[in-house]
Amino acid sequence: MILCDYCGDEIQPDSPGVNVYNKDVDVRYVTKQDCIPVGFECASVCVKGDKIAYLKEGSILPKGFECVTVSVRDRDIVYARNQNLIPEGFEEVTVYTRNGEVKYARQGDSHPTEFDRVSTYAKNEEIKHEKESHLTPIGFEQVTVCVKTEDILYTRQAELKPTGSEPASVYVKNEDIAHAKCRQVKAEFHTECLNQCIPRSEEAARQFLEGASPKSNVLSIGIHVKYLFGEGRANPEQKKRKKEKRDRKAIELRRKVSALRNSNSGYILIHLVGLAPEDSFTGAFDEFADPKLHDLIQDDKQFCDVYKKQPLNSHYTCHGFGDFLVLYVGPSSNVTTSKFNTKTTLDDCIEDIRAETLRTFVRERKSLCNTFHSLPGVTQAHHLLNVHENRSIQLKSHFSQKKDARAIAEDIIKNHKLAEYISAFTKTECGGSFLYGVHEKTTFKKGYGYETKVNRIQPVILKDRTVFGDTLGDNIRNIVLVCDYDGNDIFPDPNIFQIHFIPCRPAEERTPAEEIVYRRDSGEPVHDGHGDEDGVVVHVAVRPVSGIVFHDKQGPLAYRYDRQFKRITRIDLKDWVRALTKRKISQQ
Incomplete structure (x- = not known):
C-alpha cells in the first residue's frame, strides 16, 4: 500500500503519482558515517542547474540531470560530482x-x-x-x-571531499527523523496533492503569517477525511488499512507538535483534504488528535492552556480556507518527547513510561547491581509450571510453526517485542526474565465456578542452539541503545542480557499427567526431545542498568523547529537528557 505523503490516502496503482518531491521543510541530509536507521532507504540525488531531484532506487535519471555526491558543512549544502580521488597531497x-x-x-x-x-x-x-x-x-x-x-x-572512497565539508547521503523513512543531525523523507504524492493541495497549503500559510502572526513558527499537515471521519461500513481489511493511515499521520502530528513545543510555541495548519464545502463538523479530528496531543503535555499543564483550535477562515486574512484548522501549540517548560522508545514494567505488563517517571528515574541516578535475573530452582521446563508473571517475569507462548533457528529468533524479536521487555526490565532492581515457550492457558475451576490460568509448556525445537543464540543476540544488540544517565552511549556492548535454554524432560521421565502438558493446544504432538532436536524453553535473563536502555537505536524522538532554515531537527541524546532533567529547556 503506497500512501500519499501529503494527505495520507492511498495512491491507487492506476492513478498518477509523483515519486519524489523536494519539500523545503521535509528534506534533510544525514551524513554517511551515521548509522542508517532501520527501515530507511537511500535516495539518489541529481542536479540540473539549480534544480534538485531525489530519486528512489531503480528510478530513471531525469533528462539533463546528473547524479552528485552531497556534502554538508554546518548548514551549507555542497553538491560534488562523483570522483575517485585521494585528497590532494595525501x-x-x-x-x-x-x-x-x-x-x-x-x-x-x-x-x-x-x-x-x-x-x-x-x-x-x-x-x-x-x-x-x-x-x-x-x-x-x-x-x-x-x-x-x-x-x-x-x-570515504569514490568521493571527493570539498574543503571543510563531510560527505553525506540521503536516507528516507516515511515521516520520521533519522538518528543524526538532520533528516529527509521519501516523498510520494498524488498528482492532485502536488499540483493543488500543497500549493494551496503554502498559500494558506503565507496569508496566515502575513496577517495573523508574522513572526510565529508555522507548520502544515494534510489529513484526508476518508480515514479521519470514516468511510461508512468497512470490512476488517479496510479497518486495518485505515489504522495504518491514521498511525502514519499520528507520527507526523506528534513530531511537529514536539518541535513547536520545544521551540517556544507555534501554529500547525491542518488541511482536511476532501472535506465537503458545506461541512463544518471537525469533531472527528478532535477525536483523532486530542489523545495524542494530551500525551505531549509533559510539564503538568492543562490541555486548554497548551492547545487552541479554530477554523482557519475565522482569521480575517484567511477567508476561503474553510477546509483548514489552525492549531496553536504552546511552549513547554521541559523537553517534549514525541516517543520515548523505552518502557517501564508493571506487575502484569509493560507500558510506555511517563515523562515525569523517566525524569525522576534519571535524576535519581540509581546505582543498580550488575547481577542478571535468575530463576532459583528452575533446571527443567516443568519447574516453570508454578512460575507466574510479575514485574520481573514475562511468559510468552510458542505458537509459531517456524522451524529454522534464525526465523524463530527473528519472530521473537518482531512479534513478541523482546527489546521492549528488555528496556523495561533494566529499570528494576533485580532485572527480569523473558521466557519463550510457556503458555498461560485459561481453565475453568469445576466446583468453584470461576476461571483461572495454568501454565502449559510448549517446547521450542532448535536444531542449532548456537545459531539461534547468535541470531537472537545480534538482533537485540542491533536494536537496543544503552546509555548512561548523561546520555553517553555505553560502548562497547555492556552485555545487558544472557540467553539460556531450559531443557524439557524426556518422555520416559514424564508422568501421564505431565505428558498432557507437553502437547500443544492445537493437538499437534510435540517432539520428545531425543536426538539432535531438543525441546527447550528459551530464557533471556536481563540485568539492571545504571542508565537508560531504549528499545530502538534511534533513542528518544524529540524535535526542534528551525524557522530560519524551515526544518525540523532531532534533539541530540545528550541535549535531550540535559533538557529532561532541567526545569526549563532553552528556547530556540
Whole structure:
C-alpha cells in the first residue's frame, strides 16, 4: 500500500503519482558515517542547474540531470560530482594498533613490531580500530585512512571531499527523523496533492503569517477525511488499512507538535483534504488528535492552556480556507518527547513510561547491581509450571510453526517485542526474565465456578542452539541503545542480557499427567526431545542498568523547529537528557 505523503490516502496503482518531491521543510541530509536507521532507504540525488531531484532506487535519471555526491558543512549544502580521488597531497596508509596506541605505515614501510594490523571505521566523529578478522561495528562504516605530513584524514572512497565539508547521503523513512543531525523523507504524492493541495497549503500559510502572526513558527499537515471521519461500513481489511493511515499521520502530528513545543510555541495548519464545502463538523479530528496531543503535555499543564483550535477562515486574512484548522501549540517548560522508545514494567505488563517517571528515574541516578535475573530452582521446563508473571517475569507462548533457528529468533524479536521487555526490565532492581515457550492457558475451576490460568509448556525445537543464540543476540544488540544517565552511549556492548535454554524432560521421565502438558493446544504432538532436536524453553535473563536502555537505536524522538532554515531537527541524546532533567529547556 503506497500512501500519499501529503494527505495520507492511498495512491491507487492506476492513478498518477509523483515519486519524489523536494519539500523545503521535509528534506534533510544525514551524513554517511551515521548509522542508517532501520527501515530507511537511500535516495539518489541529481542536479540540473539549480534544480534538485531525489530519486528512489531503480528510478530513471531525469533528462539533463546528473547524479552528485552531497556534502554538508554546518548548514551549507555542497553538491560534488562523483570522483575517485585521494585528497590532494595525501597518500593511503596501513593502520596498526597495540593496546591503545595507533601507528600509520606508508606503503613499503615495515610492519611495526608487536602491532596488529587493523581496519578503521568511522561513526560521526568517533574513530574505531578493529582487527581485520572482526566484523564491522554496529553503526560504523569502514574508511580509508590518508596522511599528509602529520595530518590524519578519514575519507570515504569514490568521493571527493570539498574543503571543510563531510560527505553525506540521503536516507528516507516515511515521516520520521533519522538518528543524526538532520533528516529527509521519501516523498510520494498524488498528482492532485502536488499540483493543488500543497500549493494551496503554502498559500494558506503565507496569508496566515502575513496577517495573523508574522513572526510565529508555522507548520502544515494534510489529513484526508476518508480515514479521519470514516468511510461508512468497512470490512476488517479496510479497518486495518485505515489504522495504518491514521498511525502514519499520528507520527507526523506528534513530531511537529514536539518541535513547536520545544521551540517556544507555534501554529500547525491542518488541511482536511476532501472535506465537503458545506461541512463544518471537525469533531472527528478532535477525536483523532486530542489523545495524542494530551500525551505531549509533559510539564503538568492543562490541555486548554497548551492547545487552541479554530477554523482557519475565522482569521480575517484567511477567508476561503474553510477546509483548514489552525492549531496553536504552546511552549513547554521541559523537553517534549514525541516517543520515548523505552518502557517501564508493571506487575502484569509493560507500558510506555511517563515523562515525569523517566525524569525522576534519571535524576535519581540509581546505582543498580550488575547481577542478571535468575530463576532459583528452575533446571527443567516443568519447574516453570508454578512460575507466574510479575514485574520481573514475562511468559510468552510458542505458537509459531517456524522451524529454522534464525526465523524463530527473528519472530521473537518482531512479534513478541523482546527489546521492549528488555528496556523495561533494566529499570528494576533485580532485572527480569523473558521466557519463550510457556503458555498461560485459561481453565475453568469445576466446583468453584470461576476461571483461572495454568501454565502449559510448549517446547521450542532448535536444531542449532548456537545459531539461534547468535541470531537472537545480534538482533537485540542491533536494536537496543544503552546509555548512561548523561546520555553517553555505553560502548562497547555492556552485555545487558544472557540467553539460556531450559531443557524439557524426556518422555520416559514424564508422568501421564505431565505428558498432557507437553502437547500443544492445537493437538499437534510435540517432539520428545531425543536426538539432535531438543525441546527447550528459551530464557533471556536481563540485568539492571545504571542508565537508560531504549528499545530502538534511534533513542528518544524529540524535535526542534528551525524557522530560519524551515526544518525540523532531532534533539541530540545528550541535549535531550540535559533538557529532561532541567526545569526549563532553552528556547530556540
